[in-house]
Amino acid sequence: MEFYIPTKIYHEDNAVLKHGSEIASLGRKALIITGENSAVLTGALDDVIKVLEDNNTESVLYDKIEENPSVATVMEAADIGRKYGADFVIGIGGGSPMDAAKAVALMVQNRDTPEEVLYQPLGLKSLPVAEIPTTCGTGSEVTPYAILTRNDIKTKQSISHKIYPAIACIDAKYLDMAPSHIIRDTAIDALGHLLESYFNANATEYSRLLSINGIEKWAENKNALAEKEFTKDNYNGLLFASTLAGMAISHTGTSLPHGLSYYLTYNKGIAHGRAVGVFLPGYLYLMEKNSIPGCKDIISKMGFKNTSSFKEFIENCIGYIPFNEEDKENMVKEIKDNPKKLLSVPFEAKEDDIREIINYG
């Protein structure tokens, strides 16, 4: 089994301000990658610009990363970074800007390569990346993944290169400005990472140490998620859980709930966390049905009586998600066409098992 988390993680109040010189030491000219709003509203962008200025480091901003960023957007940002001569990249935001920052860092480093290279397993290196999360779900600040929207094959997919961030600065104050539904949605995404990593054919003692501790930390903040009332301690707990979740999936990958979610996000515009949440109760049910060890323990560690009460909690969090019989068949087909996802299930899963996850309830 393997353990590899090379990212230097700072999780504390004013993490960016305290460790600004280390961020700035990654290079001389930074390309800052953000979405349109959250980096500004949370104050994270101000913190980053301050520490870069204090350390006499130049920067340019690309602030047009959309939710579920496309390959085209990544190439547009990379073009700016190439022309500017950026030698490191800073991603600020939720999973979308942080994932995009990694892909952009790859394309700026390999300046003469076309977008096709993103999905070719060439093991190319990237510029160093610093990540600053403003949500508590993705774990992208520690994972090597960069999931982009591929319009050519009408789904989301991680690029073929593993890009571990050099530094992650995690600060609960950036969560304060987020609407409560964003906290909830992203926390469900983190729970998906934890459950899909624990119940995974690639799980090891190391990855389970991370996923179990993440589940326990997540469970401590479950009531706040139900009530949509968050203290700073809740933010810190959920950030800790989501970083552990990121570390866990760095070793195992995700599984069917994530695999199925991409259809709902791409075709129905359902936010990522909610789209993952739809399939978590069914995935847990499938594990129980197939007598996969650890189900009772994990349900108890999450603080639920059984899979039904877990389902009730999730449905209360994510609300109604509309999809019909045709969508179901399309989802089954998408997994069948990408059988790698089936291999992550900790038993020999078949087409009917996918249906069972979708139909559970």
Next chain:
Amino acid sequence: MEFYIPTKIYHEDNAVLKHGSEIASLGRKALIITGENSAVLTGALDDVIKVLEDNNTESVLYDKIEENPSVATVMEAADIGRKYGADFVIGIGGGSPMDAAKAVALMVQNRDTPEEVLYQPLGLKSLPVAEIPTTCGTGSEVTPYAILTRNDIKTKQSISHKIYPAIACIDAKYLDMAPSHIIRDTAIDALGHLLESYFNANATEYSRLLSINGIEKWAENKNALAEKEFTKDNYNGLLFASTLAGMAISHTGTSLPHGLSYYLTYNKGIAHGRAVGVFLPGYLYLMEKNSIPGCKDIISKMGFKNTSSFKEFIENCIGYIPFNEEDKENMVKEIKDNPKKLLSVPFEAKEDDIREIINYG
């Protein structure tokens, strides 16, 4: 709080043989650092030489690292590495060769520097290091520490540079040849790391996650330590515990039991693990007396009823360790002269507290 473990860890059967090309990719000319016996007896040296040959990588062997290696020995090995033009270092053995390998890697990289540089906080870089443990105690395969014997100040001390190994290959088969008392002594050292990291002023949620999980894993193998009968599962469990312990002290450092142990090792020739073990019951007693949170939980996680039964277990493992009143005063003086060690205690510790640890029982 910080989390930083950049070492790529492989813990599995035939880890060296499976990941040999990655070890070889660290450079073109390897300096292999071992003690006189264990690297050969365990078969670890054969494995390393095989993978280097298979990958057309040259190497030279320095096999004269003594227990508690001295600065002089490190400089002798570095001289060989400098003349050879080594561009990476492989350490094989217990803590002594693995720690020495890091210090040697520093001195070969900085080829014109004298030995004084080892203890100057200049933040120098080192050649890349791969580590292959043949005991289950030190955790050196993942820590940035390199503890050497300093004859100038008559004690042991870690060098002033943090050198994280690039790769650690951990394989239970190398423990098979070790005498049972070595397994026991080194497992006590690992327990020291876990307890001293948990009860530490520098402890964080991250370091405690590592120390608690390490303690639980250690406890699963406690009976084997008592009976001196080990299965392969025991070896793997103890190796897992000692690597987690190494990760934990990488973030917190050790505390008074390690600080006190150096006197016994330097002046009385007591093996490191036994010398640490002497002070563990007293340290736990001191934590209880000062109502430091977590004592009951940790004692229970170790699988003991109370501090007395823990003391009984440790004494049974380490046997009689002779030291007199003069030694005690010398030990107190050594800690007083190096007050940094006192700052690692999770309350404001005084001279009398050191005495209490020494005299407990």
